[in-house]
Amino acid sequence: MVLNLLLKLIAAIEIFGGSWGLVIMTYRMTHVLDNLKFVIFLSVYLIPFILSIIAGVLLWKNKAAGLNLSLVVQLLQIPYFALNGLYYSYISGLLLGIRISFLEGMKNFNFNFTLGGYCQVQTGLPPTITAFGINIFAVIVFVFLFSCKLKRE
Numbered sequence: 001m002v003l004n005l006l007l008k009l010i011a012a013i014e015i016f017g018g019s020w021g022l023v024i025m026t027y028r029m030t031h032v033l034d035n036l037k038f039v040i041f042l043s044v045y046l047i048p049f050i051l052s053i054i055a056g057v058l059l060w061k062n063k064a065a066g067l068n069l070s071l072v073v074q075l076l077q078i079p080y081f082a083l084n085g086l087y088y089s090y091i092s093g094l095l096l097g098i099r100i101s102f103l104e105g106m107k108n109f110n111f112n113f114t115l116g117g118y119c120q121v122q123t124g125l126p127p128t129i130t131a132f133g134i135n136i137f138a139v140i141v142f143v144f145l146f147s148c149k150l151k152r153e
Contacts, residue, residue: 003148004062006144007059007060007062007148008059008060010056010059010070010141010144010145011055011056011057011059011060011066011070012056012060013056013093013094014052014053014055014056014059014070014073014092014093015052015053015056015057015060016056016093016116017049017052017091017092017093017094017116017117018049018050018051018052018053018054018055018056018092018093018117019049019053019117020116020117021048021049021052021091021092021116021117021118021119022046022049022050022053022117023117024116024117024118025045025046025049025117025119026046029045029046044119044121045119045121048073048076048090048092048119049092049117049119051069051072051073052073052092052093052117054069055069055070055072055073056070058070064152067145067148067149067152068149070141070145071142071145071146071149073092074138074141074142074145075138075142076090077090077091077092077093077095077135077138078134078135078138078139078142079132079133079134079135080095080097080099080131080133080134080135081131081132081133082101082125082129082130082131083130083131083132084127085123085124085125085126085127086121086122086123086125087120087121087122087123087125088120088121089118089119089120089133090118090119090120091114091116091117091118091119091135092117092119093115093116093117093137094114094115094137095112095113095114095115095118095135095137095138096112096113096135096136096137097111097112097113097133097134097135097136097137098110098111098112098133098134098136099111099112099131099132099133099134100131100132100133101129101130101131101132102130102131103128103129103130104128110133112133
């Protein structure tokens with residue numbers, strides 16, 4: 001009973017995060033992009049949110065495919081980083097993160113909390129910006145889902 005309730009909660013978070021991300025990214029897309037950028041934007045930024053919604057719906061329906069897809073969605077949310085001019089961050093639902101950043105010889109630790117949907121893959125940052133973060137919530141959910149998968153097999 002508790003297991004099913006937790007799975008439904010995770011499903012609801014994935015559906016919420018995916019929906020939020022779709023709305024935000026679609027809004028941004030309609031204001032700044034031409035046709036070629038539109039196709040690239042769709043493939044990079046909208047697909048993860050669509051996958052999150054599909055994973056959440058299938059998980060809600062207690063389908064094995066939902067569990068597998070949710071594992072992928074959570075795995076994609078675990079790291080966020082800036083390294084050698086590349087930045088990556090994907091959140092679909094909840095970010096409870098810890099990050100260390102290095103800038104101009106200084107080391108900073110940050111805790112992050114975000115609810116919603118967000119995806120950014122960016123190049124061209126100054127190579128002197130380096131940061132590594134871990135979404136603790138995604139790690140916990142991934143471990144929980146993986147243990148559920150092992151129990152089912």
